[in-house]
Amino acid sequence: MSNEIEAVPKESIKRLQIIQAAFKLFSENGFYATGVDLIMRQAHVSKRTMYVYFPAKNDLIVAVLKFYRANYERSLSDLLARNDLSSREKIVAIFEDAARNWFANSQFHGCLAVNAMGEFAGKDPNIENACLEFKTWELDVFRELTKELPVMNPQDLAFKLLVLLEGMGGIAQVMKQPCPIDIKQMVNDLIDCQCVV
Amino acid sequence: MSNEIEAVPKESIKRLQIIQAAFKLFSENGFYATGVDLIMRQAHVSKRTMYVYFPAKNDLIVAVLKFYRANYERSLSDLLARNDLSSREKIVAIFEDAARNWFANSQFHGCLAVNAMGEFAGKDPNIENACLEFKTWELDVFRELTKELPVMNPQDLAFKLLVLLEGMGGIAQVMKQPCPIDIKQMVNDLIDCQCVV
DNA sequence: AAAAGGGTAAACAGATTTGTTTACCTTACG
């Protein structure tokens, strides 16, 4: 017999089903408001199985936040990999995608990491950490892009872009309407203001 | 003497105690996670009294959101009333206050209206409405200020400022660190980019 | 002094939550 410590498969189908169902429900209805029973029913999984993969609800929340980030990362990878676009064009594209997908979309529920902080700040360090890691990763994406630009301080510009993206998310979440401003122009202006050329 | 209008439930001391206690608890711990029993204990009020003023928890949440807005409005009124400051200086001051109070303050829990949307979007129209009204009011404040500026499109600029302020709140909520960028410069750049002069 | 508000304390109902366990089933595989 293998005397390994019983390793829960990290890539089990069931585990993924649970995370996907939980992601949808947490996004639409919030974390506290979503009961474990509902998740388990939507995932077509028994409670016993859920208990094996996620001993506590908060463990599942952390996993969902990581899944959320991995999803975002994957959806960006194609864009970032393209070599027919300049870094500036990639940045603009990120914002235009966001504007198109978030504003005037009643199915948009804001950044999951921010929502999670609203419910768990000061209560669960693991969840706080997952949220921080998500935003840190977003910042890193911008940092990779801005360091290719002829600007005075790429780090500062990356943070400014992060703030801008965050603001779009928050506003779109509350005010559901077509995005009334020219995001492309705003981003380009922001970059131009720091250009050394 | 004081024969002012008297003891209207809207202005009751007890009512205010409840709202203030609830505001603190909702901000720190979230809405669902905060039980009515705890609110009532912190407000030094019996459950029967709470039930008189707020037949349901969601009624209290709406009242708290209105209180949150009224508070913000009052804290801005001094600044907005000053006539030794230009509109541009007032706008910059709003952002510098926000940067100082939000970043690197572990007691900052983000915009209550955004947090509320995260928990109640699609569930309670009254709460959704209160959140929307809060952001609309914030936008109006900026609109009043930008229409004094020599810019092409004051309405657009106001919305951009709103997005920027929102972004600062969201980022500060998750990444608790000293604000690493020069907010004053960023706001001025944003305004300058739309100046006609 | 008596009546009437306004408030308190506490018990209670009914539903729902997370977390735990037991007993059974299905299916892949040596």
Added chain:
DNA sequence: CGTAAGGTAAACAAATCTGTTTACCCTTTT
């Protein structure tokens, strides 16, 4: 074929939540 892993269904414990009611107490006013 037969075993063992992995999953299901369902009952259950214990706590908690909102919402409701009853009985009482204090203070003000008349």
